[in-house]
Amino acid sequence: MTSVVEAPAAVEAAAAPVRVRGPRRWYRAVSPIALVVGWELAARFGVLPPDKLPAPSEVLGTGWRLAADGTLTVHLLDSLTRAATGLAIGGTLAAALLRIGDNTIDPPVQMARMLPHLGLIPLLIIWVGIGEPLKITLVALGSFFPLYFNTYAGIRDIDQRLIEAAKTCGLGQWQRLRHVVLPGALPSLFVGLRLAIGAAWLSLVVGEQVNAQSGIGFLMMEAREFSQTDIVVFGLLVYATLGLLSDVLIRIAERKTLAWRRGLQAA
Amino acid sequence: MNECTERSEGREGREGREGMPKVGQGVSVRVRGLRRIFGSTVVLDGADLTVGRGEVVALLGGSGSGKSTLLRALAGLDAEATGDIVVPDHYAVVCQEHRLLPWKRVIDNVKLGLTGADAPRRAVEALTEVGLGDRGRAWPVELSGGQAQRVAVARALVREPELLLPDEPFGALDALTRLRMQQLFGRLRERHGFAALLVTHDVDEALLLADRALVLEDGCIADEIAIPLTHPRDQDDPGFGPLRRRLLVRLGVPTGR
Numbered sequence: 001m002t003s004v005v006e007a008p009a010a011v012e013a014a015a016a017p018v019r020v021r022g023p024r025r026w027y028r029a030v031s032p033i034a035l036v037v038g039w040e041l042a043a044r045f046g047v048l049p050p051d052k053l054p055a056p057s058e059v060l061g062t063g064w065r066l067a068a069d070g071t072l073t074v075h076l077l078d079s080l081t082r083a084a085t086g087l088a089i090g091g092t093l094a095a096a097l098l099r100i101g102d103n104t105i106d107p108p109v110q111m112a113r114m115l116p117h118l119g120l121i122p123l124l125i126i127w128v129g130i131g132e133p134l135k136i137t138l139v140a141l142g143s144f145f146p147l148y149f150n151t152y153a154g155i156r157d158i159d160q161r162l163i164e165a166a167k168t169c170g171l172g173q174w175q176r177l178r179h180v181v182l183p184g185a186l187p188s189l190f191v192g193l194r195l196a197i198g199a200a201w202l203s204l205v206v207g208e209q210v211n212a213q214s215g216i217g218f219l220m221m222e223a224r225e226f227s228q229t230d231i232v233v234f235g236l237l238v239y240a241t242l243g244l245l246s247d248v249l250i251r252i253a254e255r256k257t258l259a260w261r262r263g264l265q266a267a
Numbered sequence: 268m269n270e271c272t273e274r275s276e277g278r279e280g281r282e283g284r285e286g287m288p289k290v291g292q293g294v295s296v297r298v299r300g301l302r303r304i305f306g307s308t309v310v311l312d313g314a315d316l317t318v319g320r321g322e323v324v325a326l327l328g329g330s331g332s333g334k335s336t337l338l339r340a341l342a343g344l345d346a347e348a349t350g351d352i353v354v355p356d357h358y359a360v361v362c363q364e365h366r367l368l369p370w371k372r373v374i375d376n377v378k379l380g381l382t383g384a385d386a387p388r389r390a391v392e393a394l395t396e397v398g399l400g401d402r403g404r405a406w407p408v409e410l411s412g413g414q415a416q417r418v419a420v421a422r423a424l425v426r427e428p429e430l431l432l433p434d435e436p437f438g439a440l441d442a443l444t445r446l447r448m449q450q451l452f453g454r455l456r457e458r459h460g461f462a463a464l465l466v467t468h469d470v471d472e473a474l475l476l477a478d479r480a481l482v483l484e485d486g487c488i489a490d491e492i493a494i495p496l497t498h499p500r501d502q503d504d505p506g507f508g509p510l511r512r513r514l515l516v517r518l519g520v521p522t523g524r
Contacts, residue, residue: 169380
């Protein structure tokens, strides 16, 4: 595989800020840790009633129990499947509409952008019912808009002179799409993807609270009915972790594919 | 040289390269009645010019005189220019800015659009020719302005063009780098024998590199000056002074001598 090595010219410039940033990063962990410790202490000494907010240790214990008996895996897989299916549909739709061209497609999409897609839930329930299609449609809608708008902007921002250069090098339309348009729009596409995944999780949180039989949202709603606050809080923790993980994954993908921006050399 | 007086209406609208007669022996570029209008501004008003096979012709003119517009029409980048344009099948453009794709390594930029099994070898050869054989794996952002411009020249050369269309190719470089690039251009021309229509506003550059200079004015070729100096040329050559003065006067900058 490729190992990332900094270019000789970039080494000096890059090394200096890293040395300064090192200790500072450590400070940034202080306040979150203090917050969790304070929360734990407040719960232990009865300042926080356990039915309102249980101690973090108790939440983690519950999480461990759910993971051990397999409950977590079942619901997590269902949630992930919905997110992936919805994202795939939203992404395909965005790619298809971008491919068709902007003059007929773009104006209505621009208008629809102002509509909060979660506000469509009553209409969607009438159209597709309250079953699985509702959740997937919500995720697809939520992820479609950021993907469409950012990729669209990315394509429009491509330097026309580069397209001309590709033309004079004898590249046809499809080759220009592959060698110029797609790589040129890739940074914006990544921004869109990051926002789309955020929107997908948000849609899932809402969608899974409508008549779901499985999923993290269902787990939380069911726990609420039995006042199992620890499970509710653990569900939130799962959502947060999912969001964080997907963000980290995209960042890694960005680093790999956009190495040219920082002038890194892959050996 | 033809002036704009001989303009036939019938020529307009017959643009496009398909169905054009092949360039005859000894002639690389033939342009007749080239017109280009931006809104109500007539930029090219029936310009005529020819470039011989292997001949380097400098196209001079003031800012906004339509030099680049003419070149773009020749490069097939301007669909709205009308007139008869005949250029060889193999031509390449070099612009003032390098126009390398930032997301492709130097070698892949040179290789762009090349087909065939020997494409990688040819790309390396072209890079070596401009003195950058060891920079193939670099990203364009890692290059200096002069290096990037040399890569752009390599990208043009690797296509083995019969005609080179450089649009102020060294205009954005510092004076020293520009001199080196002009020398490189001279060497490459000697080796490859391409014809070139060199757009420039630099009279000295025209005198160093070209066999003939054309002055573009009011949308047509207003003057033609042969540059009968032997290669390699030097700005200290005695023949330089009179030609420089003549060109500068023609371009509206009298030297006061």
